[in-house]
Amino acid sequence: MIIHSILGCIKDVAKPDKRKEILRAAVELIAEQGFHGAPMAMIAEKAGVAAGTIYCHFRSRDVLINELYLEIEERITAFLQDGYVVENTIRERFLHLVTGLLRYFIAHPLDFRYMEQFHNSPYGAAFRRDKCLGKSDNNIYMELFEQGVSQRVIQDLPLIVLAALTFGPLISIMRDHTLGxxxxxDRLIEKIAASCWEALRQ
Amino acid sequence: MIIHSILGCIKDVAKPDKRKEILRAAVELIAEQGFHGAPMAMIAEKAGVAAGTIYCHFRSRDVLINELYLEIEERITAFLQDGYVVENTIRERFLHLVTGLLRYFIAHPLDFRYMEQFHNSPYGAAFRRDKCLGKSDNNIYMELFEQGVSQRVIQDLPLIVLAALTFGPLISIMRDHTLGxxxxxDRLIEKIAASCWEALRQ
Amino acid sequence: MIIHSILGCIKDVAKPDKRKEILRAAVELIAEQGFHGAPMAMIAEKAGVAAGTIYCHFRSRDVLINELYLEIEERITAFLQDGYVVENTIRERFLHLVTGLLRYFIAHPLDFRYMEQFHNSPYGAAFRRDKCLGKSDNNIYMELFEQGVSQRVIQDLPLIVLAALTFGPLISIMRDHTLGxxxxxDRLIEKIAASCWEALRQ
Amino acid sequence: MIIHSILGCIKDVAKPDKRKEILRAAVELIAEQGFHGAPMAMIAEKAGVAAGTIYCHFRSRDVLINELYLEIEERITAFLQDGYVVENTIRERFLHLVTGLLRYFIAHPLDFRYMEQFHNSPYGAAFRRDKCLGKSDNNIYMELFEQGVSQRVIQDLPLIVLAALTFGPLISIMRDHTLGxxxxxDRLIEKIAASCWEALRQ
DNA sequence: AATGAATGAGCTTTCATTCAT
DNA sequence: GATGAATGAAAGCTCATTCAT
Incomplete structure (x- = not known):
């Protein structure tokens, strides 16, 4: 019993939560090699667990991949909400979000690469389909766009077009950035954000 | 003699040129299901040929996929060059290219989906790497950007950023379009093109 | 506890060690049908395992085939070293080795057939090439030949020729033996061994 | 008609007999790369004919390979019979045959490599099986062995053993020779031939 | 909860052979 | 006879998933 709890303690220090390790290994591999280059066995090895162990934490590969997506999305949302002041002007808030997103991705390139892989894959397609049916896109950006349109600060275009004008360039640029x-x-980030705003504003 | 020419005619109608059929089947499947969802056997079946026949026309899967990319790129380039007037202003030419690209992709949604799949895959990565080393990007767009910058009509940003500001939104919007x-x-296309211009111009 | 050890015993009898089973199936098939007649699926079936299982134990077909060769070579070496008395005359030791080799192969005809298949195949060629580069042929036979030559008991011919004069006949005869x-x-074996010696001696 | 015969003449000069070209290409490829490395398409290409053309001359791959074997065997027999004097002693005739065989193979290494490939393959096995059933081994060597045994010049061993004592070393040495x-x-050839004789003689 | 050997469907590719021309 | 595009069976190998321990 005593031995057990001692071992437990040792383990608490040494064992860094297998679930987290699996997720970490998965982002890394998928971000760097794509879904093809990240078979379950390899993820397991990189995570320092047995192949079967992954299935103790995730029902299937698909579940792992989707869960990973949701976690990253959450982290991004949290990051963007920090310092987001509802009282600021539409433009100020827009610039905050756009530069914030770039900064987050620059600081976490693996997250960016993962999001890209995800979006451009059957997973992303299925995800989008579901999202669309549910329609519950209570997104921080969408609210902003809606406000901007109703206040006649942003052009009167479908929200989805406004989103494309905003995120399209960011994704392209980030990709070029990760590829070197x-x-x-900071200067370039601000210029790009300003350009995106020019595309949106009335 | 008569029989011959009749047979000839029949063949002209009936013989569908297997190479073309294979390419057609491949775009369709890859555009709709991604590379994963398009194994050689399925491509062959859809093309109405035997599995081995594909290898009479393409040395390997990779070659097929790259060849397909090049063919589509060529078709797009040809389409854009049609009606491109070098004497027009930078802005006019920009709008021609941007609306042209959208129109091409709307008319050929499979080509768009294929290009996307290609770019977001190891194939696209390898392709970009090669292109980068060769550096021979004698692209119609890049020339226009360079002119625009030197004439102080377009912001002085790295070409690659200008490209991102232009194509980023187009790709996003096209994706949303293909997904319904x-x-x-036409009205929306022009508005989008104008917005892209706003992002670029000085 | 008791149950455990009983199960242990049963397992010792029943669990046939898949790796061994695979090797056994592989020799049998390759010896009898050649490499062509021994596809992985057939080896797997004969071994009573799934096709994929082979790859849990051997990285590839080539690895399996080479490993098998090394195992057999080891068994032969062990067999020949048993009863090899360094103090005996060159001739006595030569006869020991030659008759020993024949006896081993007669007792293990599959091993003989496998060795033959291996040597007369790209595997054998590659193997020989490597061995040649390494030159570490610390072979029991070669030592004996060297001694024999330096003591003027064996003709002064290149070692490789002495080897050919020794093993050439043995292989031919073994082949005829396995083909019936x-x-x-025993009488014939000794006569043959004596004849080989006549070919070598000064 | 005239045109036809002229063309015929031209062809007789230019066209080097497709059948021969195919056989030539086949030995070369099979000798150098083994049966694996010599698919029909490759043989056709090397022979300068279309793939289908091979089937105008040989019913199947197996037939081609066996025919090729027979042709080479014939050439060897012819070569050995040249200068074979029935009146000479057994020993003299034996040395003539053995040195002759070595000399032929040294002069035609592709033939040697082909024979080896053939013998160590399902083709060779089948061939030997058939030969055995037919028993029609009216071989020049076998006659000599029989005479030698009946004249008490050669040891009284089964003919097949005598053959092994003779050809076994030759094949081994030839292999080492082709591998460099x-x-x-000439000196070494004669020494080897003499050694072989020592193995046989009473 | 954790393990990792085992599974077997599915993948890309090769190649002897056929047959319309 | 000669052609070579087309065939399709069969090969080696991968990998998500299971399950006895």
Whole structure:
């Protein structure tokens, strides 16, 4: 019994929560090699667990991949909400969100690469389909766009078009950044954010 | 003699050129299901040929996929060059290219979906890497951006950022269009093109 | 506790160690049908395992085939070393090795057939090439030949020629034996060994 | 008609007999790469004919391979019979045959490699089986062995054993020669032939 | 909860052979 | 006879998932 609890303690220090390790290994591999380059056995190895162990925490590969997506999305949302002041102007808030997103992805390139892989895959397609049916896109961005349109600050275009004008460039640029084709510094980030705003504003 | 020419005619109608059939089947499947959902056997079946026949025309799966990409790229380039007037202003030419691209993809949604799948896959990555090393990006867009920058009509940003500001939104919107989330009509296309211009211009 | 050990016993009898089973099935098939006649699926079936299981134990077909070769070679070496007396005359030791080899192969005809298949195949060629580069042929036979030559008991010919004069006949005869064209009994084995010695001696 | 015969003449000069070309290409490829490395399409290409053309001359791959074997065997027999003097002693005739065989193979290494490939393959096995059933081994060597035994010049061993004592070493040495492990010159050839005789003689 | 050997469906590719021309 | 595009069976190998321990 005593031995047990001692071992328990040791383990509490040494064992960094298998579920987290699995998720960490998965982002890394999928971000770097794509879904193809990340078979379950490899994820397990990188996570330091047995292949079967993954299935103790995730019902299937699909579940793991979707769960991973949701976790990252949550982290991003949290990051963006920090410092988001509802009282600021639409433009200020827009710039906050856009520069924030770029900064988050620059700081967490694996998260960015993962999101990309996810979106451009059957997983992403299925996800979008579900989201669409549920329609519960209570997104921080969408609210902003709606307000902007109703206040005649942003062009009167379908929300989805406004989203495309905003995120399309960001994704493209981030990709170029992760591939080393540009290096985004603060000045460039702000210029890009301003350009995106120009595309939206009335 | 007569029989011959009749047979010839019949063949002209009936013989569907297997190479073309294979390419057609491949775009369709890959566009709709992704690379995963398009194994060689399925492509062959959809093309109405035997599995081995594909290898009479393409050395390997990779070659088929890359060849397909090049063919589509060529078709797009040809389409955009039609009606492109070098004497027009930068803005006019920009709008021609952007609306042209949207119109092409709306008319050929499978081509769009294929390009997307390709770019977001190891194939696309390898392709980009090669292109980068060769650096021979004698692209119609890039020339226009360079001119625009040197004439102080377009903001002085890295070309790659200008490309992102242009194509990023287009890709996003096209994706939404193919998924039925918006319907792009001529009016909307022009508004979007104009917005993209606003993001670029000085 | 008791149950445990009983189960242990049963397992010792019943559990046939898949790796061994695979190797056994592989020798049998390859010896009897050649490499062509031994596809992985057939080996698996004969071993009573699933096709994929082979790859749990051997990284690839090539690895399986080479490993099998090494195992057999080891068994032969062990067999020949048993009863090999360094103090005996060159001739006595030569006869020990030659008759020993024949006896081993007669007792293990599958091993003989496998070795033959292996040597006369790309595997054998690659193997020989590697061995040659490494040159570490610390072979029991070669030592004996060297001694024999330096003591003027064996003709002064290149070692490789001495090897050919020794093993060439043995292989031919063994092949005829396995095909049922001769039956090797002890008397014949000794006569053959003596003949080989006549070919070598000064 | 005239045109036809002229063309015929031209062809007789230009066209080097497709059948021969196919056989030539086949030995070369099979000798150098083994049966695996010589698919029909590759043989056809090397022969400068279409894939289907091979089937105009040989009913199947197996037929081609067996025919090729017979042709080479015939050439060897012809070569050995040249200068074979029935009046000479057994020993003299034996040395003639053995050195002759070595010399033929040294001069035609592709033939040697082909024979080896053939013998160590299902083809060779089947061939031997058939030969055995037919028993029509009216071989020049076998006659000599029989004479030698009946004249008490050669040991009284089964003919097949005598054959093994003779050809076993030759094949081994030839292999080493083609692989560049020894270089056979006239002196060495004669020494080897003499050694083989020592193994046989009473 | 954790393990990892085992599974077997499914993948890409090869190649002897056929047959319309 | 000659062609070569087309065939399709069969090969080696991968990998998500299971399950006895």
């Amino acid at each position: 084709f540009v290096t985004l510094d | 989330f918006v319907t792009l009509d | 064209f001769v039956t090797l009994d | 492990f020894v270089t056979l010159d």
